[in-house]
Amino acid sequence: MLTAQVKKVINCCIPVTNVKESAEWYVKHLGCRYEGEIREGDTFLRLSSGPDLNLLKVDETVQWKLNGFVIPIIHIHTDDANALHQYLKLNGVSVEDVVDHSWIGYSFAMYDPDGNKILIWQANDLLDS
Template sequence: MREKLLRIGTTYIPVTNVDLAADWYVKKLEAELSYKDEDKAILNLANQSIFLVKSLEGQSSNFLDIYGSERFSLTFEVDGIKALEALHKDFKQSEINVGEIEDRGHAGRNFTFFDPDGNKFDVWSELSPSFK
Protein backbone atom coordinates (compact mmCIF):
# COMPACT_ATOMS: atom_id res chain seq x y z
CA MET A 1 0.00 0.00 0.00
CA ARG A 2 1.29 3.45 -0.92
CA GLU A 3 1.50 6.01 1.82
CA LYS A 4 -1.03 8.79 1.50
CA LEU A 5 0.75 11.07 3.96
CA LEU A 6 4.30 11.71 2.81
CA ARG A 7 5.82 13.63 5.72
CA ILE A 8 5.11 15.96 8.58
CA GLY A 9 5.55 19.42 7.13
CA THR A 10 4.86 21.71 10.09
CA THR A 11 4.89 21.45 13.85
CA TYR A 12 3.28 24.10 16.07
CA ILE A 13 4.88 24.89 19.43
CA PRO A 14 3.24 27.18 22.00
CA VAL A 15 5.42 30.00 23.40
CA THR A 16 4.68 32.98 25.64
CA ASN A 17 7.06 35.44 23.97
CA VAL A 18 7.62 35.00 20.23
CA ASP A 19 10.72 37.24 20.09
CA LEU A 20 12.51 35.54 22.99
CA ALA A 21 11.55 32.04 21.84
CA ALA A 22 12.63 32.64 18.24
CA ASP A 23 15.94 34.05 19.45
CA TRP A 24 16.48 30.97 21.68
CA TYR A 25 15.75 28.49 18.87
CA VAL A 26 18.04 30.36 16.46
CA LYS A 27 20.93 30.71 18.93
CA LYS A 28 20.68 27.42 20.82
CA LEU A 29 19.39 25.01 18.14
CA GLU A 30 20.72 26.85 15.06
CA ALA A 31 17.25 27.08 13.53
CA GLU A 32 16.81 29.39 10.55
CA LEU A 33 14.25 32.14 11.06
CA SER A 34 12.15 32.58 7.91
CA TYR A 35 9.32 34.80 9.21
CA LYS A 36 8.26 36.56 12.39
CA ASP A 37 5.42 38.81 13.51
CA GLU A 38 3.87 39.54 16.92
CA ASP A 39 1.86 36.28 16.96
CA LYS A 40 4.23 33.72 15.48
CA ALA A 41 7.68 32.88 14.18
CA ILE A 42 8.39 30.38 11.43
CA LEU A 43 11.63 28.44 11.69
CA ASN A 44 13.36 25.90 9.50
CA LEU A 45 14.76 23.19 11.77
CA ALA A 46 15.57 19.52 11.21
CA ASN A 47 14.06 19.39 7.70
CA GLN A 48 10.76 20.75 8.98
CA SER A 49 8.90 24.01 9.39
CA ILE A 50 8.37 24.90 13.06
CA PHE A 51 5.79 27.52 14.00
CA LEU A 52 6.31 29.19 17.38
CA VAL A 53 2.81 30.42 18.24
CA LYS A 54 2.12 33.02 20.92
CA SER A 55 0.04 31.24 23.56
CA LEU A 56 -1.28 31.72 27.06
CA GLU A 57 1.00 31.21 30.07
CA GLY A 58 1.31 27.57 31.13
CA GLN A 59 0.71 26.06 27.69
CA SER A 60 3.17 23.50 26.32
CA SER A 61 3.32 20.68 23.81
CA ASN A 62 3.91 18.18 26.64
CA PHE A 63 1.33 15.70 27.91
CA LEU A 64 0.98 13.12 30.68
CA ASP A 65 0.78 9.43 29.82
CA ILE A 66 -1.51 7.04 31.72
CA TYR A 67 1.18 6.60 34.40
CA GLY A 68 1.46 10.33 35.04
CA SER A 69 4.85 10.70 33.32
CA GLU A 70 5.42 13.86 31.31
CA ARG A 71 5.94 13.07 27.63
CA PHE A 72 7.33 14.98 24.67
CA SER A 73 5.63 15.34 21.32
CA LEU A 74 8.78 15.47 19.14
CA THR A 75 11.91 13.37 18.80
CA PHE A 76 14.86 14.73 16.85
CA GLU A 77 17.37 12.30 15.32
CA VAL A 78 21.15 12.39 15.10
CA ASP A 79 23.50 10.02 13.31
CA GLY A 80 24.83 7.67 15.97
CA ILE A 81 25.81 7.61 19.62
CA LYS A 82 28.89 9.80 19.12
CA ALA A 83 26.74 12.53 17.55
CA LEU A 84 24.26 12.17 20.42
CA GLU A 85 27.01 12.50 23.03
CA ALA A 86 28.52 15.53 21.25
CA LEU A 87 25.12 17.25 21.00
CA HIS A 88 24.38 16.48 24.66
CA LYS A 89 27.69 18.08 25.67
CA ASP A 90 27.03 21.09 23.41
CA PHE A 91 23.54 21.58 24.86
CA LYS A 92 24.92 21.45 28.41
CA GLN A 93 27.61 24.00 27.55
CA SER A 94 24.92 26.19 25.96
CA GLU A 95 23.00 26.06 29.25
CA ILE A 96 20.01 24.25 27.76
CA ASN A 97 17.91 22.38 30.33
CA VAL A 98 18.91 18.83 29.33
CA GLY A 99 18.37 15.37 30.83
CA GLU A 100 20.89 12.55 31.04
CA ILE A 101 21.56 10.14 28.16
CA GLU A 102 19.28 7.14 28.63
CA ASP A 103 18.98 3.53 27.52
CA ARG A 104 15.25 3.01 27.03
CA GLY A 105 15.53 -0.65 26.05
CA HIS A 106 15.44 -0.19 22.27
CA ALA A 107 18.06 0.54 19.64
CA GLY A 108 20.15 3.62 20.30
CA ARG A 109 20.19 6.09 23.18
CA ASN A 110 18.14 9.19 23.96
CA PHE A 111 18.09 12.36 26.00
CA THR A 112 15.47 15.03 26.57
CA PHE A 113 15.75 18.81 26.65
CA PHE A 114 13.45 21.77 27.27
CA ASP A 115 12.97 25.15 25.63
CA PRO A 116 12.44 28.24 27.85
CA ASP A 117 8.64 27.72 27.81
CA GLY A 118 9.00 24.18 29.16
CA ASN A 119 8.29 22.38 25.87
CA LYS A 120 10.01 19.00 26.21
CA PHE A 121 11.82 17.39 23.27
CA ASP A 122 13.68 14.15 22.74
CA VAL A 123 16.87 13.37 20.81
CA TRP A 124 17.54 9.83 19.54
CA SER A 125 20.82 8.45 18.27
CA GLU A 126 19.21 6.45 15.45
CA LEU A 127 18.42 7.91 12.03
CA SER A 128 15.27 6.92 10.18
CA PRO A 129 16.02 4.65 7.18
CA SER A 130 15.21 7.38 4.63
CA PHE A 131 18.03 9.56 6.05
CA LYS A 132 20.71 6.83 6.13
Protein backbone atom coordinates in the same frame (compact mmCIF):
# COMPACT_ATOMS: atom_id res chain seq x y z
CA MET B 1 -12.91 5.76 -1.12
CA LEU B 2 -9.88 7.95 -0.49
CA THR B 3 -8.07 8.71 -3.75
CA ALA B 4 -5.53 11.27 -2.48
CA GLN B 5 -2.44 10.10 -0.63
CA VAL B 6 -1.16 11.76 2.53
CA LYS B 7 2.59 12.17 2.00
CA LYS B 8 4.40 13.50 5.09
CA VAL B 9 4.41 15.93 8.00
CA ILE B 10 5.58 19.34 6.79
CA ASN B 11 5.03 21.54 9.84
CA CYS B 12 4.97 21.28 13.63
CA CYS B 13 3.46 23.97 15.84
CA ILE B 14 5.12 24.64 19.19
CA PRO B 15 3.29 26.74 21.78
CA VAL B 16 5.43 29.45 23.40
CA THR B 17 4.74 32.44 25.62
CA ASN B 18 7.44 34.69 24.13
CA VAL B 19 7.92 34.16 20.40
CA LYS B 20 11.02 36.37 20.00
CA GLU B 21 12.87 34.81 22.96
CA SER B 22 11.91 31.29 21.89
CA ALA B 23 12.95 31.86 18.27
CA GLU B 24 16.37 33.05 19.43
CA TRP B 25 16.65 30.01 21.71
CA TYR B 26 15.75 27.51 18.94
CA VAL B 27 18.20 29.18 16.54
CA LYS B 28 21.03 29.19 19.11
CA HIS B 29 20.55 25.75 20.63
CA LEU B 30 19.08 23.63 17.82
CA GLY B 31 20.57 25.35 14.80
CA CYS B 32 17.22 26.33 13.31
CA ARG B 33 17.18 28.94 10.59
CA TYR B 34 14.90 31.91 11.26
CA GLU B 35 12.59 32.38 8.28
CA GLY B 36 10.47 35.22 9.64
CA GLU B 37 7.20 36.13 11.24
CA ILE B 38 4.13 34.89 9.38
CA ARG B 39 1.88 37.16 11.42
CA GLU B 40 2.09 38.57 14.93
CA GLY B 41 2.69 35.74 17.37
CA ASP B 42 3.52 33.18 14.67
CA THR B 43 7.19 32.69 13.75
CA PHE B 44 8.52 30.27 11.16
CA LEU B 45 11.77 28.32 11.69
CA ARG B 46 13.47 25.73 9.52
CA LEU B 47 15.67 22.79 10.49
CA SER B 48 18.25 21.31 8.10
CA SER B 49 15.65 18.66 7.18
CA GLY B 50 12.23 17.43 8.21
CA PRO B 51 9.17 19.43 9.14
CA ASP B 52 9.38 23.18 9.66
CA LEU B 53 8.60 24.64 13.08
CA ASN B 54 6.03 27.32 13.82
CA LEU B 55 6.37 29.01 17.19
CA LEU B 56 2.88 30.12 18.16
CA LYS B 57 2.19 32.65 20.93
CA VAL B 58 -0.04 31.27 23.69
CA ASP B 59 -1.04 32.65 27.08
CA GLU B 60 0.47 29.65 28.85
CA THR B 61 1.99 26.32 27.87
CA VAL B 62 0.77 22.97 29.17
CA GLN B 63 2.82 19.82 29.55
CA TRP B 64 0.81 16.71 28.71
CA LYS B 65 1.43 13.72 30.98
CA LEU B 66 0.75 10.01 30.95
CA ASN B 67 1.21 8.21 34.28
CA GLY B 68 3.43 11.08 35.45
CA PHE B 69 5.61 10.98 32.32
CA VAL B 70 5.81 14.31 30.45
CA ILE B 71 5.08 13.67 26.78
CA PRO B 72 7.56 15.31 24.39
CA ILE B 73 6.13 17.95 22.10
CA ILE B 74 8.48 16.87 19.30
CA HIS B 75 11.25 14.34 18.60
CA ILE B 76 14.35 15.56 16.79
CA HIS B 77 17.07 13.42 15.23
CA THR B 78 20.79 14.14 15.65
CA ASP B 79 23.91 12.39 14.42
CA ASP B 80 25.66 12.68 17.82
CA ALA B 81 23.47 12.70 20.94
CA ASN B 82 26.42 12.83 23.35
CA ALA B 83 28.07 15.84 21.70
CA LEU B 84 24.76 17.73 21.45
CA HIS B 85 23.96 16.89 25.07
CA GLN B 86 27.33 18.24 26.22
CA TYR B 87 26.93 21.44 24.14
CA LEU B 88 23.43 22.08 25.49
CA LYS B 89 24.44 21.41 29.09
CA LEU B 90 27.45 23.76 28.81
CA ASN B 91 25.11 26.42 27.43
CA GLY B 92 22.69 26.22 30.34
CA VAL B 93 19.89 24.29 28.64
CA SER B 94 17.82 22.03 30.89
CA VAL B 95 18.65 18.47 29.81
CA GLU B 96 18.11 15.00 31.22
CA ASP B 97 20.78 12.29 31.11
CA VAL B 98 21.60 10.50 27.86
CA VAL B 99 19.98 7.06 27.72
CA ASP B 100 21.72 4.20 25.90
CA HIS B 101 19.04 2.09 24.20
CA SER B 102 21.55 -0.64 23.31
CA TRP B 103 21.35 -1.57 19.61
CA ILE B 104 18.63 1.02 18.92
CA GLY B 105 20.57 4.19 19.71
CA TYR B 106 20.72 7.05 22.23
CA SER B 107 18.26 9.64 23.43
CA PHE B 108 17.83 12.43 25.93
CA ALA B 109 15.19 14.97 26.81
CA MET B 110 15.69 18.71 26.84
CA TYR B 111 13.37 21.59 27.65
CA ASP B 112 12.81 24.90 25.87
CA PRO B 113 12.28 28.18 27.82
CA ASP B 114 8.54 27.36 28.23
CA GLY B 115 9.21 23.89 29.58
CA ASN B 116 8.22 22.13 26.34
CA LYS B 117 9.89 18.74 26.41
CA ILE B 118 11.89 17.89 23.29
CA LEU B 119 13.26 14.39 22.80
CA ILE B 120 16.60 14.21 21.02
CA TRP B 121 17.25 10.92 19.27
CA GLN B 122 20.33 9.37 17.69
CA ALA B 123 19.39 6.19 15.87
CA ASN B 124 21.95 3.43 15.60
CA ASP B 125 23.61 3.20 12.15
CA LEU B 126 21.69 -0.01 11.46
CA LEU B 127 18.41 1.88 11.78
CA ASP B 128 19.54 4.87 9.72
CA SER B 129 20.21 2.86 6.57
